Amino acid sequence: MKIAVKNMVCQRCVLAVTQILDQMELPYQQVTMGEVILSDSVSEEKRQQFSDALEAIGFEIIDDKRKQLIEKVKTTIINFIHHDQEKTKLTVSEFLSDKVQYDYNYLSSLFSEMEGITIEKYLINQKIEKVKELIVYDELSLKQIADQLGYSSVAYLSNQFKKVTGLTPSHFKNIRSEKRIPLDKV
Missing domain, CATH: 3.30.70.100 (Alpha-Beta Plaits)
Known part of the structure; x- marks a missing residue:
C-alpha cells in the first residue's frame, strides 16, 4: 500500500x-x-x-492524484538539486519527464495551476537555497558552487541570486544570519 x-x-x-x-x-x-x-x-x-x-x-x-503528482515533481527537483551528486546533462523538462513519467507540458501546466509558480521558478528557488547553504558552509568558492549547480558562470549565478534574494552572494556571505528558508517552505 x-x-x-x-x-x-x-x-x-x-x-x-x-x-x-x-x-x-x-x-x-x-x-x-x-x-x-x-x-x-x-x-x-x-x-x-x-x-x-x-x-x-x-x-x-x-490523497488527491494531482497533488501527489505535484509533490513527486517537487521531491524530484529537491533530490536533484540538494541530494544528487551526479548532475545530468538533460534539460529540466527531459529530466522531470523521465523521472516522473509524464509529459513535461502536462506537468508544467498542472504545476503552474496548482502552485501558482512555474516549475522553472521553483527550480531556481531550490537552486538559490542550495547556493545559500553552500555559502554558509564556506567550503567552496563561488566558481565551485556555480559548477556544482550547473550554472554557466559565476556572473550568471550572481545575477540569479541577486534577482531572487535582493543580495549579492558576497553580501549574503557577510550577513548569513537567518536568510535561509526551510526547503518545505520554498
Whole structure:
C-alpha cells in the first residue's frame, strides 16, 4: 500500500516518518522522500492515527492524484538539486519527464495551476537555497558552487541570486544570519 506524504524534503524527514511507523508498529517496506510503502493494508482507523501523527510533526498524507503528482515533481527537483551528486546533462523538462513519467507540458501546466509558480521558478528557488547553504558552509568558492549547480558562470549565478534574494552572494556571505528558508517552505 503506497501513501504519498507532503513536506518530506530530507533524510531527517524520512527518519521522522520511519520512527512514527515503528512506534505505531505499522509494517513497511520502504520510506523515501514523499512516499511510504506499507507491507500490508491498514484499517481506516490506523490510517487516520498515522495521518494525525504525521500532521503533528508537519507532514500530510496526500490523497488527491494531482497533488501527489505535484509533490513527486517537487521531491524530484529537491533530490536533484540538494541530494544528487551526479548532475545530468538533460534539460529540466527531459529530466522531470523521465523521472516522473509524464509529459513535461502536462506537468508544467498542472504545476503552474496548482502552485501558482512555474516549475522553472521553483527550480531556481531550490537552486538559490542550495547556493545559500553552500555559502554558509564556506567550503567552496563561488566558481565551485556555480559548477556544482550547473550554472554557466559565476556572473550568471550572481545575477540569479541577486534577482531572487535582493543580495549579492558576497553580501549574503557577510550577513548569513537567518536568510535561509526551510526547503518545505520554498
